[in-house]
Amino acid sequence: MExxxxxxxxxxxxxxxxxxxxxxxxxxxxNLDLDIRKGEFITLLGPSGSGKTTxxxxxxxxxxxxxxxxxxxxxxxxxxxxxxRDIGMVFQNYALFPHLTIAENIAFPLxxxxxxxxxxxxxxxxxxxxxxxxxxxxRRPGQLSGGQQQRVALARALVFNPQLVLMDEPLGALDxxxxxxxxxxxxxxxxxxxxTIVYVTHDQSEALTMSDRxxxxxxxxxxxxxxxxxxxxxxxxxxxxxxxxENNVLSGTVEAVDKDYCRVALAGGGTVTARAVNISGAGASxxxxxxxxxxxxxxxxxxxxxxxxLPARVQNTIYLGDHALAVLEVAGNGEFMVKLQxxxxxxxxxxxxxxxxxxxxxCLALDPV
Amino acid sequence: xxxxxLTRTEVPLKRQLKRAERARQVKALALVLPLLVxxxxxxxxxxxxxxxxxxxxxxxxxxxxxxxxxxxxWDGKDLxxxxxxxxxxxxxxxxxxxxxxxxxxxxxNYALNGFRTILTGTSxxxxxxxxxxxxxETLVKIxxxxxxxxxxxxxxDAGGPVTGFYLLAALDLTRNADGAIVAAPPDQAIYREVFAxxxxxxxxxxxxxxxxxxxxAYLLATLPPARSNLLMIFVLLPFWxxxxxxxxxxxxxxxxxxxxxxxLHWLGIIDEPLRLIYNRFxxxxxxxxxxxxxxxxxxxxxxxxxxxxxxxxxxxxGAPPVTAFLRIYLPQTLPGIGAGSLLVxxxxxxxxxxxxxxGGAADQMxxxxxxxxxxxxxxxxxxxxxxxxxxxxxxxxxLVYGKLVQGQQVTGGMKN
Numbered sequence: 001m002e003x004x005x006x007x008x009x010x011x012x013x014x015x016x017x018x019x020x021x022x023x024x025x026x027x028x029x030x031n032l033d034l035d036i037r038k039g040e041f042i043t044l045l046g047p048s049g050s051g052k053t054t055x056x057x058x059x060x061x062x063x064x065x066x067x068x069x070x071x072x073x074x075x076x077x078x079x080x081x082x083x084x085r086d087i088g089m090v091f092q093n094y095a096l097f098p099h100l101t102i103a104e105n106i107a108f109p110l111x112x113x114x115x116x117x118x119x120x121x122x123x124x125x126x127x128x129x130x131x132x133x134x135x136x137x138x139r140r141p142g143q144l145s146g147g148q149q150q151r152v153a154l155a156r157a158l159v160f161n162p163q164l165v166l167m168d169e170p171l172g173a174l175d176x177x178x179x180x181x182x183x184x185x186x187x188x189x190x191x192x193x194x195x196t197i198v199y200v201t202h203d204q205s206e207a208l209t210m211s212d213r214x215x216x217x218x219x220x221x222x223x224x225x226x227x228x229x230x231x232x233x234x235x236x237x238x239x240x241x242x243x244x245x246e247n248n249v250l251s252g253t254v255e256a257v258d259k260d261y262c263r264v265a266l267a268g269g270g271t272v273t274a275r276a277v278n279i280s281g282a283g284a285s286x287x288x289x290x291x292x293x294x295x296x297x298x299x300x301x302x303x304x305x306x307x308x309x310l311p312a313r314v315q316n317t318i319y320l321g322d323h324a325l326a327v328l329e330v331a332g333n334g335e336f337m338v339k340l341q342x343x344x345x346x347x348x349x350x351x352x353x354x355x356x357x358x359x360x361x362x363c364l365a366l367d368p369v
Numbered sequence: 370x371x372x373x374x375l376t377r378t379e380v381p382l383k384r385q386l387k388r389a390e391r392a393r394q395v396k397a398l399a400l401v402l403p404l405l406v407x408x409x410x411x412x413x414x415x416x417x418x419x420x421x422x423x424x425x426x427x428x429x430x431x432x433x434x435x436x437x438x439x440x441x442x443w444d445g446k447d448l449x450x451x452x453x454x455x456x457x458x459x460x461x462x463x464x465x466x467x468x469x470x471x472x473x474x475x476x477x478n479y480a481l482n483g484f485r486t487i488l489t490g491t492s493x494x495x496x497x498x499x500x501x502x503x504x505x506e507t508l509v510k511i512x513x514x515x516x517x518x519x520x521x522x523x524x525x526d527a528g529g530p531v532t533g534f535y536l537l538a539a540l541d542l543t544r545n546a547d548g549a550i551v552a553a554p555p556d557q558a559i560y561r562e563v564f565a566x567x568x569x570x571x572x573x574x575x576x577x578x579x580x581x582x583x584x585x586a587y588l589l590a591t592l593p594p595a596r597s598n599l600l601m602i603f604v605l606l607p608f609w610x611x612x613x614x615x616x617x618x619x620x621x622x623x624x625x626x627x628x629x630x631x632x633l634h635w636l637g638i639i640d641e642p643l644r645l646i647y648n649r650f651x652x653x654x655x656x657x658x659x660x661x662x663x664x665x666x667x668x669x670x671x672x673x674x675x676x677x678x679x680x681x682x683x684x685x686x687g688a689p690p691v692t693a694f695l696r697i698y699l700p701q702t703l704p705g706i707g708a709g710s711l712l713v714x715x716x717x718x719x720x721x722x723x724x725x726x727x728g729g730a731a732d733q734m735x736x737x738x739x740x741x742x743x744x745x746x747x748x749x750x751x752x753x754x755x756x757x758x759x760x761x762x763x764x765x766x767x768l769v770y771g772k773l774v775q776g777q778q779v780t781g782g783m784k785n
Contacts, residue, residue, distance in 0.1 A: 083686075095682035
């Protein structure tokens with residue numbers, strides 16, 4: 001699933017057949033193969049326990065794979081201790097050394113590398129300027145806000161020019177507004193410095209905002225690796241469709257398959273045409289996925305029917321400022337969301353019967369949930 | 370408009386705040402009051418009493434009041450005048466009748482060896498009050514010591530009501546006949562050595578506790594909870610055993626026919642039993658064992674607060690394990706090291722029973738002498754003075770420690 005990349009850059013990191021178990025019974029990571037290209041911003045996205053953090057820890061060197069090999073610049077690093085890997089890391093809780101000042105924290109990776117005093121001084125100053133915190137060089141981490149600590153942690157992980165930077169849910173402890181601001185700052189840093197970043201998060205909107213590519217993890221397996229837009233538009237299975245963005249699910253049975261499309265009989269009545277993405281063939285059960293913004297509500301009895309026209313009953317409307325949502329009951333699904341223009345929600349009344357319609361290419365037939 | 374309303378409301382607001390806080394302060398005070406009263410009677414009171422006894426001097430004043438009065442204006446350059454001799458004669462007569470002569474004799478004997486004999490002999494031989502004007506002659510005839518200036522300066526010095534005599538003695542100092550502070554005669558100058566020994570033993574025990582306790586505390590802080598709890602029980606076990614029992618256990622283990630010597634002999638490592646007890650080695654071993662938990666617990670709590678993420682961060686930034694330990698881990702345990710060392714050191718300074726049981730004569734610490742003077746010779750003044758010097762040294766150490774800790778305020782970036 002590497003759509004769209006015309007000239008793939010050489011792989012900086014290659015996970016090859018990686019497995020990891022902590023207790024000898026359950027595999028936390030099951031057979032991972034993953035290439036990370038030089039200069040890209042890749043996000044490991046998934047719910048907690050999906051294996052994404054374990055994958056990152058194996059790359060950093062804090063966990064050893066049970067099976068398989070990891071290559072960094074073509075060199076196997078499975079048994080290389082973390083301090084020799086030349087990988088910068090930003091931790092969830094920043095992990096700034098509390099007994100050192102900001103400047104000393106940033107200088108730490110330079111001083112353990114025996115960088116000359118003058119050069120270290122210069123690079124620390126440059127790093128402080130980069131995060132716009134020159135004035136706070138002599139404060140201690142405890143005196144800084146969460147966002148400032150996060151910037152320092154970032155500067156500390158970048159100051160020694162590592163070939164790779166890992167970030168383990170670095171924005172998890174920040175409030176929403178600051179988080180969004182930091183997302184942009186990190187993204188800009190990435191573009192300006194051309195560094196390779198591996199980012200772990202469970203927040204799908206964060207992943208969509210920042211990443212060049214996203215690897216969606218679930219249950220120890222990479223479900224799909226792709227560009228954010230491709231993940232959203234072309235999910236390969238129900239998990240990805242559900243995890244990325246809002247999604248309506250209708251379950252049914254495949255009646256007939258015709259090339260890329262199929263006819264599906266809904267469990268709650270009615271038939272629709274859907275794009276055949278992940279079905280085994282006629283007679284198989286399937287979950288249909290339709291995004292809320294790809295659905296139109298048409299009044300009862302209107303003409304010009306497309307192939308997909310289903311009766312619905314209005315349950316509720318939710319006003320969200322820039323848009324509104326209609327909650328409908330469609331074919332047995334009582335939480336079917338349709339995105340409306342703000343204001344349009346006034347036209348719908350509770351209990352009203354309407355029809356919804358969507359294009360076949362916006363409806364994906366995926367594996368049954 | 371807003372400014373005006375602000376200034377109008379500011380004063381009542383402050384007053385309200387004060388009132389609200391006062392209620393809370395009263396409540397807090399009420400909660401700690403019982404303990405405060407308890408401590409006042411059982412801790413502050415006795416300590417004040419001890420400090421007072423270290424400088425109080427009233428025995429001679431009680432027994433020989435007229436002599437002290439007569440000597441008040443004596444310049445100490447020549448022998449005192451006839452009036453002083455007459456006062457002494459009458460005081461001795463009165464004291465003999467009251468049976469208090471021994472009290473003064475004991476006190477004066479501290480200052481001048483042999484004074485007991487002088488005073489009791491004079492008392493015995495002074496049958497009647499001497500003729501007016503012949504007091505000096507009579508007394509000198511009874512004991513020629515009354516012709517010596519030092520005899521009289523000793524009495525004047527012991528006249529009180531306060532004296533530096535005991536404190537000086539605790540520091541191996543004394544006053545000569547001219548009132549100048551000089552070193553005490555060698556046969557009495559033992560306390561500086563005892564203090565030095567006390568500090569040296571305490572320091573050794575503190576160092577041993579730190580060296581032995583640090584790895585244990587580290588293990589406790591890093592093991593998974595179930596196993597670290599089990600280990601913690603072993604650390605705390607000594608707390609639940611009587612100090613005396615533990616010390617005696619060491620005697621059983623270390624004596625010349627003890628478990629250790631027998632095992633070593635059986636293994637053929639030694640031919641002669643090693644001298645493991647009734648010497649400095651035994652004292653240090655037993656004290657270290659007793660005091661180890663006081664080192665481990667503060668270390669453990671300071672290490673528990675250090676997130677493992679710091680060491681990971683240090684490794685990811687390129688620090689080899691030893692560098693990461695020395696530059697990141699160790700500095701963060703300094704408050705724990707300081708607290709544990711201070712605790713162990715101060716507790717060790719006051720140790721009495723363990724050195725008394727497993728130490729030799731040359732291993733007795735200052736508490737032994739304090740106990741000796743309070744229980745055996747009843748020299749409360751000197752016991753108190755030794756206690757006061759020990760207290761002062763301990764307070765100084767605590768202040769130095771406080772200054773050191775204040776200097777390097779450690780607040781965790783992880784914790785807030």
